[in-house]
Amino acid sequence: MKKRPDLGKPIPSSEITPKDVYLSRRQFMKAAGIAAAGALLAACTPQETPEPLPVETDTPPASQYSDELMDPATSFNAITNYNNYYEFTVDKERVARLAKNFTTTPWQVEVGGLVNKPRTFSLEDILALGAEEERVYRMRCVEGWSMVIPWLGFPLSALLNAVEPFGSAKYVGFETVMRPEEMPGLKDYYPWPYVEGLRMDEAMHDLTILSTGLYGERLLPQNGAPLRLVVPWKYGFKSIKSIIKINLLEEQPPTFWNMLAPNEYGFYSNVNPKHAHPRWSQATERRIGENMRHPTLMFNGYEEQVASLYSDLDLDIYF
Ligand SMILES: Nc1nc2c(c(=O)[nH]1)N[C@H]1C(S)=C(S)[C@@H](COP(=O)(O)O)O[C@H]1N2
Ligand SMILES: [Mo]
DSSP: OOOOOSSSOOOOGGGTSOTTOOOOHHHHHHHHHSOOOTHHHHTOOTTSOOOOOOOOOSSOOOOSOBOTTOOBOOOHHHHTTSOOBTTTBSOTTTHHHHHTTOOOSSOEEEEEESBSSOEEEEHHHHHTTOOOEEEEEEEEOTTSEEEEEEEEEEEHHHHHHHHOBOTTOOEEEEEEOOOTTTOGGGGSSSOSSOEEEEEHHHHHSTTOEEEEEETTEEOOGGGTTTOEEEOTTBOGGGSOOSEEEEEEESSOOOOHHHHHOTTTOOSSOBOOTTSOBTTBOOSEEEETTOSSEEEOOGGGGTHHHHGGGGTTSOTTTOO
């Protein structure tokens, strides 16, 4: 059994097979027959009697993870080697190498602003909230590519509730760490630090998570270790990495990409196939690791869960 990274408590095996993972028994056994990583291995606790595994070599193994649309998870290799993280470099294929020695322990996150109990959390404090689970989400980058990622994480609401937001808190602002000696991209001219924001109801929505891992392992630096936001119905740039500050606010906070190009990147940035970017269509997406383009779905396929948040907005104006 592969050893889990030692941050935080191990995930009980009862939580390993999430409702988001839809696999037939047969697919599961096939997946188990190969050297599967992550949750499957984490699930093989000593007290469980292992079942005999069939040896099947006729068909390629199905990924042990797929989303609720049965889209298979993107490979671990692609998820960890094709990244946007401008603090390191704008070259997606060099982020992993440049971020390799980024220091993620110890880590502290300051949560404050319009709250009753402002508090600086260590990563261990955050994991001790005990809300960690797996979520298989599509991630759609505004540039026109997408992945399916089996995240480990917990609802952002669990952290926010712990600091008791005032009723006057209408927005949540997030900030990425700035460490010039470890992040060569900070020399490039951008409005650092990377900042992002959500409306309070978006932040409290159950789909919105703070991620601590993927494929059953702790996050690697290139994916925003040790703690990054994931908002699956919004373009990928909203999912800010390596967070050190979370602020509850009355006013809408500035956001990195909006400061750079306000006519191209709005505060909301909900995935919308009908609303073209000024320089390209958003109707389809290239799924990393596949040949066929996928049609882009309204709210990235999470319309049923989130459309009601925007009943008052003209979705064509509020990009
Ligand atoms: N701090 C920070 N967060 C960031 C970015 C960044 O450059 N810096 N890039 C964003 C963009 S554009 C995308 S698509 C996703 C990519 O996440 P991934 O590399 O884990 O797939 O991270 C987002 N979060
Ligand atoms: Mo992106």
